[in-house]
Structure formats: structure tokens, C-alpha cells
Amino acid sequence: MSTLDGVTYYKSILDTVGNTPLVQLKETGKGLPCPVLAKVEFFNPGGSVKDRIGLAMVEDMERQGRLKPGGTIVECTSGNTGLGLAMVAVARGYRAAFCMPDKVSSEKVYLLKAFGAEVFLSPTAVEPTHPDSYYSVAKRIAAERPGAVLMDQYNNPANPAAHYATTGPEIWKQTAGKITHFVAGMGTGGTITGIGRYLKDQNPKIQVIGADPVGSILKHYKETGEMSEAHTYKIEGVGEDFIPKALDFSVVDRVIQCNDHDGLNMARRLAREDAVFVGGSAGMATWCAFQAAKDAGPDALVVVLLPDTGERYLTKVHNDEWMRDNHLLDPSATSAASLLGSKPRLRKLISVNAGEPLKRALALIEQHDVSQLPVFSGADVVGTLDEGEVLRTALSDPKALEKPVDSIMGAPLPVVAANEPADAVAKLLAMRNPAVLVKDNGAITGILTRFDMLQFIAGGEA
Numbered sequence: 001m002s003t004l005d006g007v008t009y010y011k012s013i014l015d016t017v018g019n020t021p022l023v024q025l026k027e028t029g030k031g032l033p034c035p036v037l038a039k040v041e042f043f044n045p046g047g048s049v050k051d052r053i054g055l056a057m058v059e060d061m062e063r064q065g066r067l068k069p070g071g072t073i074v075e076c077t078s079g080n081t082g083l084g085l086a087m088v089a090v091a092r093g094y095r096a097a098f099c100m101p102d103k104v105s106s107e108k109v110y111l112l113k114a115f116g117a118e119v120f121l122s123p124t125a126v127e128p129t130h131p132d133s134y135y136s137v138a139k140r141i142a143a144e145r146p147g148a149v150l151m152d153q154y155n156n157p158a159n160p161a162a163h164y165a166t167t168g169p170e171i172w173k174q175t176a177g178k179i180t181h182f183v184a185g186m187g188t189g190g191t192i193t194g195i196g197r198y199l200k201d202q203n204p205k206i207q208v209i210g211a212d213p214v215g216s217i218l219k220h221y222k223e224t225g226e227m228s229e230a231h232t233y234k235i236e237g238v239g240e241d242f243i244p245k246a247l248d249f250s251v252v253d254r255v256i257q258c259n260d261h262d263g264l265n266m267a268r269r270l271a272r273e274d275a276v277f278v279g280g281s282a283g284m285a286t287w288c289a290f291q292a293a294k295d296a297g298p299d300a301l302v303v304v305l306l307p308d309t310g311e312r313y314l315t316k317v318h319n320d321e322w323m324r325d326n327h328l329l330d331p332s333a334t335s336a337a338s339l340l341g342s343k344p345r346l347r348k349l350i351s352v353n354a355g356e357p358l359k360r361a362l363a364l365i366e367q368h369d370v371s372q373l374p375v376f377s378g379a380d381v382v383g384t385l386d387e388g389e390v391l392r393t394a395l396s397d398p399k400a401l402e403k404p405v406d407s408i409m410g411a412p413l414p415v416v417a418a419n420e421p422a423d424a425v426a427k428l429l430a431m432r433n434p435a436v437l438v439k440d441n442g443a444i445t446g447i448l449t450r451f452d453m454l455q456f457i458a459g460g461e462a
């Protein structure tokens with residue numbers, strides 16, 4: 001921070017890396033015996049915890065004399081570390097080149113290119129040792145291009161060191177040394193190793209807990225010292241199928257595993273309940289922190305690190321369709337309004353007025369293929385016509401078609417507010433209501449049937 005004639009400012013964007021806040025997870029953490037505080041790393045200028053190691057690894061290479069003016073920063077990454085390094089490269093006057101598999105989303109490529117970085121895409125389906133793999137390409141560029149250096153976050157000691165020097169002391173100071181448990185996801189292991197080591201150096205009693213996605217080998221390795229087979233999972237940036245050198249398991253007391261469903265739905269709850277908009281790995285770490293907090297007692301103080309912003313996952317965890325297609329959507333983590341928005345055929349609510357004749361209702365049922373027809377009197381819902389009941393009445397007494405709908409209508413359908421969780425809708429549907437109405441800003445905006453709910457839960461399979 002600089003001050004000149006009373007003007008306070010930073011000389012470089014890099015001066016804003018670190019010093020992120022601790023925020024209590026009040027709503028999602030309700031009912032736990034102790035507070036859970038989140039170290040919210042999306043406050044870094046590149047939107048993730050990796051800005052810290054981007055800066056630290058570059059400064060370390062400069063100190064070693066391996067990175068000189070005009071040099072090129074090389075790394076194999078499509079993710080947050082790339083963005084952190086690309087930012088540091090601009091601010092420090094280096095070139096940057098990133099190598100990644102061609103399966104990465106175009107947004108990630110554009111993001112790196114926005115900082116003027118070069119991007120090399122390699123075929124996804126080749127072994128790491130193949131000359132065309134992204135790892136081999138990165139090594140080749142670093143070896144052949146004068147002044148180019150491979151950052152290698154998985155093996156670079158400057159990665160955990162960055163957290164020992166900054167994130168660890170920040171948490172210690174922010175909690176006035178009262179922290180009892182620290183929880184973080186593990187990818188390279190740099191975060192948990194650096195912070196865990198610093199915290200244990202201050203107070204060896206602090207529990208350091210790793211969060212691991214189901215499918216990764218890290219939990220099994222920590223507990224048995226043996227390698228196992230990895231399986232795919234959807235949570236990004238964490239979990240491995242090998243043991244990175246930057247991960248020192250001696251500072252990790254235990255590892256809690258979390259599946260895709262629980263981790264990703266927790267990320268959605270953090271946005272909806274605590275207004276903390278983060279990625280899937282943050283949801284996983286939070287879920288694990290809550291498990292730890294449940295056993296921790298009232299005097300504990302749990303800190304969980306949330307690595308990045310949810311904006312990087314708008315087409316994934318924060319997208320209802322993607323969650324549904326992957327059979328991960330939890331109705332409690334979505335609203336009645338988004339349930340309505342997800343209906344394959346979006347249309348205005350089909351309804352009749354109380355005084356209209358039954359034949360009008362029959363025509364609407366036929367024309368729009370609806371099973372339930374809400375009956376309105378002005379802006380109020382006063383009843384419901386059920387397709388089966390209308391047909392039965394019309395067949396037994398054709399003259400009834402001229403009668404007003406309110407003469408045969410049933411009780412009105414229950415109404416839920418648009419912002420209520422979708423599981424409230426599910427509960428009402430399970431209680432023999434064939435459908436529920438959704439109210440937004442004082443007006444009924446749509447109807448949700450049992451079939452809509454099933455389609456929502458089961459995706460294209462219902």
C-alpha cells in the first residue's frame with residue numbers, strides 16, 4: 001500500500017494478493033456446536049488461492065536467477081495457477097506459456113489469452129511420457145526456449161512455502177491463535193502443507209484435516225501408505241492419482257472424504273444461504289469442515305479454506321442442467337423458481353376464470369395437454385380442475401359442459417413462493433397434491449406437477 005499526499009493506492013495489482021478475510025458460515029453452519037470460519041480466497045485479484053503461489057514461485061525463480069527480464073514462465077495448467085501466473089507475468093514483464101489437454105473449456109483458454117499468454121493444446125488421450133502430451137510439450141518449451149522456466153507447482157517447494165509465509169500467519173493472526181481445526185482440499189498439497197506446518201509450529205495441538213474427493217487416492221494413501229486405483233469424479237482442482245512432492249502428509253492429522261453430490265450441493269448452498277459464491281472444491285472442503293465441527297465441541301474454532309470463485313463454474317456446479325444431467329442435483333439446493341425455469345416447455349400458466357363454462361376448460365385441457373387447470377377469480381386462485389374429473393363430469397352429463405367451472409372445481413392447489421427450496425415442492429407433491437403453484441412477486445407464475453419434479457430429479461431419463 002502506498003500513500004502520496006493523502007492518496008492511498010497499490011503500485012501493482014500484485015500488491016493486492018493475500019490478506020483475504022475470514023467469514024463465518026452462519027446459515028450453512030447453523031446447528032453446529034462451534035463456529036466455522038471460511039478463509040475466502042476469491043478475494044485475491046485472480047479470483048483464487050493460486051495467486052499466492054503464482055507470485056511466490058516467480059519471485060523464487062527470480063531469486064535463484066533462473067527467471068530474468070524477458071524470460072518466459074511455463075506451466076502445465078488450465079486452471080487457477082495458470083491465471084495467477086499469467087497475471088504475475090504481465091505485472092512483472094515476462095512472457096507466459098501454458099500447456100494443457102485439448103479437453104479444457106474454451107473459456108479457460110480465452111481467460112489465459114486475455115492476459116496475453118500463449119496456449120498450447122495437446123491431445124488428451126496420450127500418456128504423460130508421450131512427446132505430444134502437455135507435460136512433455138511444457139518440458140520441451142522450457143528446455144528449448146532461451147530464458148524459459150517450468151514452474152512445476154506439484155514439485156516446487158516455493159508452493160507450500162508461499163502458504164507458510166502468508167496464508168498460515170494470516171489465519172493465526174485473524175483467529176488470535178484460537179483456531180483448533182484447519183480444513184483444506186488437497187491438489188498439489190501446497191495449501192495444506194504450508195498452512196498446516198505454520199499452524200502446527202505455533203500450536204502442535206491444532207488439527208490439520210485434508211478434504212479429499214471420493215475417487216482420489218490421497219485418503220487411502222494417508223491411512224495405509226499404499227497406492228490405490230483412482231476413479232473419476234466431478235469436483236475440480238483437488239484429489240490425485242499420485243502423491244505430489246508438494247504434499248507433506250506428516251502435517252496432516254487425518255483426511256475426510258466427500259462425494260460429488262455432497263460437495264457440489266454444498267457449494268450451491270454456500271451461494272444461496274451464505275451468499276458466498278465459490279467453486280466445487282470449496283463446497284467439498286466446507287462439507288468436510290462441518291463433519292469435523294460436529295465432533296469438535298463448543299470450544300472449537302474451525303477454519304476452512306475456500307480456494308476460488310464460483311464464476312469459473314457457471315456451466316457446471318452452478319448450472320441446474322449440468323447438475324441434473326450428472327444426477328447430482330439436490331432439490332434442497334435449488335429453488336421453486338429454477339425448477340419452473342428448467343421445464344422443457346416454458347409457457348405461460350394455462351388457467352380458467354371461475355365463471356367460465358366447463359367446455360372452455362375442456363378445450364384448454366385438450367389444446368395444451370395439461371392435467372391440472374387452476375381456477376382464478378381475479379388475481380386469486382379459488383380452485384382446481386382435474387383433467388380426469390372434467391372428463392368424468394362431461395361424459396356422465398353432457399349438459400354440465402355449459403355449467404360454470406366453479407360448480408365442479410376442487411380445492412385450490414397449494415402455493416409456494418418462488419424462492420422456496422425445491423424440496424418444499426417435492427414434499428407437497430408427495431402429500432397427494434397432484435401439482436403446486438408458484439407465486440412470484442404476488443402473482444402466480446407457474447405450475448409444477450409430479451411429472452415436472454421427476455423430470456427435474458432424473459434429468460432426461462424420466
Ligand SMILES: Cc1ncc(COP(=O)(O)O)c(C=O)c1O
Nearest residue numbers: 186187188189190191237281307
Ligand atoms: C479449485 C482448487 N481447489 C483446491 C486446490 C488445491 O490446492 P493445492 O494445490 O494447494 O493442494 C486447487 C489446486 O489446484 C484448486 O484449483
